[in-house]
Amino acid sequence: MTVAVSTPYTVPIEFMEALQVTVLVLVAAGATAVVLIRRPVHQVIALSVYGILLAVLFLVFQAPDVTLSELTVGAVVLPIVLLLTLAKTRKREE
Amino acid sequence: MTSSQRRWVFLAGMIGLVAFLLWGLLGLPGFGHYPGPYGSIINRIALRQTNATGTVSAINFDYRGFDTVGEEFILFVAAAGVSIVLRRLRGEREKSAIDEAADRNAPPTSDAVRMAALVFTGPLVVMGWWLTSHAQTNPSGGFQGGVILATAFILVYLAGEFLVFKRFSPVALTDAVEAIGAGGFVAIGLAAVGIGLAYLTNYLPKGEVAGAVSSGGTIPLISFFVGLEVAAAFILIVAELLEQTLLIRQGSA
Numbered sequence: 001m002t003v004a005v006s007t008p009y010t011v012p013i014e015f016m017e018a019l020q021v022t023v024l025v026l027v028a029a030g031a032t033a034v035v036l037i038r039r040p041v042h043q044v045i046a047l048s049v050y051g052i053l054l055a056v057l058f059l060v061f062q063a064p065d066v067t068l069s070e071l072t073v074g075a076v077v078l079p080i081v082l083l084l085t086l087a088k089t090r091k092r093e094e
Numbered sequence: 095m096t097s098s099q100r101r102w103v104f105l106a107g108m109i110g111l112v113a114f115l116l117w118g119l120l121g122l123p124g125f126g127h128y129p130g131p132y133g134s135i136i137n138r139i140a141l142r143q144t145n146a147t148g149t150v151s152a153i154n155f156d157y158r159g160f161d162t163v164g165e166e167f168i169l170f171v172a173a174a175g176v177s178i179v180l181r182r183l184r185g186e187r188e189k190s191a192i193d194e195a196a197d198r199n200a201p202p203t204s205d206a207v208r209m210a211a212l213v214f215t216g217p218l219v220v221m222g223w224w225l226t227s228h229a230q231t232n233p234s235g236g237f238q239g240g241v242i243l244a245t246a247f248i249l250v251y252l253a254g255e256f257l258v259f260k261r262f263s264p265v266a267l268t269d270a271v272e273a274i275g276a277g278g279f280v281a282i283g284l285a286a287v288g289i290g291l292a293y294l295t296n297y298l299p300k301g302e303v304a305g306a307v308s309s310g311g312t313i314p315l316i317s318f319f320v321g322l323e324v325a326a327a328f329i330l331i332v333a334e335l336l337e338q339t340l341l342i343r344q345g346s347a
Contacts, residue, residue: 064233065150065151065233065234065235065238068225068233068234068235069237069238069241071238072241072242072245076241076245077241077244077328080248081331081335084332084335084336084339085335087339088335088338088339
């Protein structure tokens with residue numbers, strides 16, 4: 001059921017759909033990049049960018065609450081945890 | 095297992111997975127066609143029942159508050175698990191943090207990083223508390239706000255030293271805050287049982303104006319405790335990992 005409400009922030013539906021398709025393609029490209037990058041540190045940076053892309057995806061699909069969670073966890077906390085783990089394991093290898 | 099056998103096992107598994115995925119995808123409702131009744135019902139009654147314009151928060155902290163208790167304890171247990179796994183083991187020794195700071199040969203943190211971290215720490219604390227305290231009015235809430243509060247502490251580490259980070263967030267205090275956050279949520283629910291209502295019933299006055307900060311009854315209160323719990327849990331997890339990376343070495347003291 002669609003509710004036709006026009007606010008100052010209403011955008012044309014074609015524009016919204018184009019935006020959604022663009023972001024979906026970007027997310028697919030980002031996920032592929034994360035898998036294909038082999039060096040762990042670079043991979044973590046790519047994962048962080050991918051987290052931001054996912055956050056934008058949730059935003060254009062009208063889930064701002066999930067956007068906030070994904071931004072904080074996917075783009076910030078998860079990369080920090082992974083980077084610290086990498087730092088620890090690298091020290092042990094030396 | 096030889097590599098060709100492994101490939102066959104992989105291919106069989108992949109074909110099965112793809113078949114199940116396609117089967118599931120074909121059964122999905124069309125894009126934008128939500129079939130269930132609950133979303134429409136909630137959209138119609140949530141604002142009237144709770145006076146909270148953040149309908150998502152109203153669902154998270156009120157209608158399905160019981161699930162959110164469970165989710166919160168997932169994080170609680172995860173933080174406890176990290177603490178236990180990353181404790182100092184037999185055969186490991188802990189370097190003195192002070193000595194480490196004095197003669198470490200790591201390159202010093204660049205001024206740009208220090209400056210950026212200093213500039214953002216204050217605004218992040220404000221933003222974290224704002225998100226935590228406005229669950230009832232917009233799609234924020236204790237989870238998002240709590241994580242942002244925790245990142246403010248991580249910036250303290252980036253701007254300064256591990257020791258400064260530890261001084262700002264001593265483990266005993268972080269542990270206590272996490273326990274208060276988790277316990278507070280459960281206590282709000284039990285208080286409802288105490289006055290003869292179902293667990294986690296929203297029993298506080300909902301406020302006069304929909305969308306006001308004072309509206310929503312127990313929703314902002316629960317969001318506050320969730321914020322405490324989440325912030326403390328993430329600070330604990332990062333602190334344990336930092337300690338493991340910077341201080342703990344193999345070999346006995």
